[in-house]
Amino acid sequence: MSGRLAGRRALVTGAAGGIGSAIASAFVREGAGVACMGRNAAALDELCLTLGPSAVAVPGDVGDPVQAASAVRRAAELLHGLDVLVNAAAVDCEWEPVGGLSVESWDETIRINLSGAFYVCRAALPLLAEAGGSSIVNVTSVAGLRVWERDSAYAVSKAGVEMLTRTIAVEYAPFGVRANCIAPGVVDAGMTDAVTDPADREALVRLHPLGRMGDADEVAEAAVWLCSGATFTTGWTLAVDGGFLARG
Numbered sequence: 001m002s003g004r005l006a007g008r009r010a011l012v013t014g015a016a017g018g019i020g021s022a023i024a025s026a027f028v029r030e031g032a033g034v035a036c037m038g039r040n041a042a043a044l045d046e047l048c049l050t051l052g053p054s055a056v057a058v059p060g061d062v063g064d065p066v067q068a069a070s071a072v073r074r075a076a077e078l079l080h081g082l083d084v085l086v087n088a089a090a091v092d093c094e095w096e097p098v099g100g101l102s103v104e105s106w107d108e109t110i111r112i113n114l115s116g117a118f119y120v121c122r123a124a125l126p127l128l129a130e131a132g133g134s135s136i137v138n139v140t141s142v143a144g145l146r147v148w149e150r151d152s153a154y155a156v157s158k159a160g161v162e163m164l165t166r167t168i169a170v171e172y173a174p175f176g177v178r179a180n181c182i183a184p185g186v187v188d189a190g191m192t193d194a195v196t197d198p199a200d201r202e203a204l205v206r207l208h209p210l211g212r213m214g215d216a217d218e219v220a221e222a223a224v225w226l227c228s229g230a231t232f233t234t235g236w237t238l239a240v241d242g243g244f245l246a247r248g
Helices: 018-029 041-051 065-079 103-131 152-175 190-194 198-205 216-227
Strands: 009-013 033-038 055-059 084-087 134-139 177-184 237-240
Touching (some): 009 018, 009 103, 018 041, 018 190, 033 065, 065 103, 084 103, 084 216, 103 134, 103 152, 134 152, 177 216
Parallel strands (some): 033 055, 084 134, 134 177, 177 237
16 A cells, blocks of 8 residues: 555445455555445445445435435545545336336436536535645546447446536636546446456457456546646546557
8 A cells, every 4th residue: 555545535436346346445445434335225335344444334315315315425424524526326127228218227327427427526615625626536437438239328427427527627626626437448347347258258258459357447547647746637537448549
């Protein structure tokens, strides 16, 4: 541990998922106090037990504005303030062409991925502005930057989070709040756990010039840097994608 986040107070949404859990773990290792938010209270409790006293659980659904605001308030109470926010909560409900995608899947994906990021940011921004020198990292996806067929709801939600992040970066720069995105390629954790067919997994590997899928810890390292050393970086999207986007 190098203590790059020593004394920082962070809320991480989607903390029970693969990327969210890795980010929460990396933040604790780097000295931060971390409030772990998610819908699975039991998984959050287990994670916090593993991470130790620097981690606390704040169960809640980011897609519910009341629960999102309540979780932000609870995180600030438990951590005695808030100066870092990471939105990693996400779902990917249904893979269908646009004309066959159900309204229910569209609504749920937008509710969690885009509206959820907005609800949490909206509740946290006054606290982040008050603290000054604060940082937001929103986890998006290469799917929000390049068309991924049959996954329109997810892609649109992530593209929306990118614009939300840039807007926050401009509006809240005078208050010392930086806002950036991380756009992972295909990461071998969380959503990809359901991909078990070897041929399907190999097809995902081939999308990346580096010849493998990413690791959640590599995304977490990017989040640590954006919240510590990247002090003149805001409104930017950092691709952690093994060269995925370089193919054009």
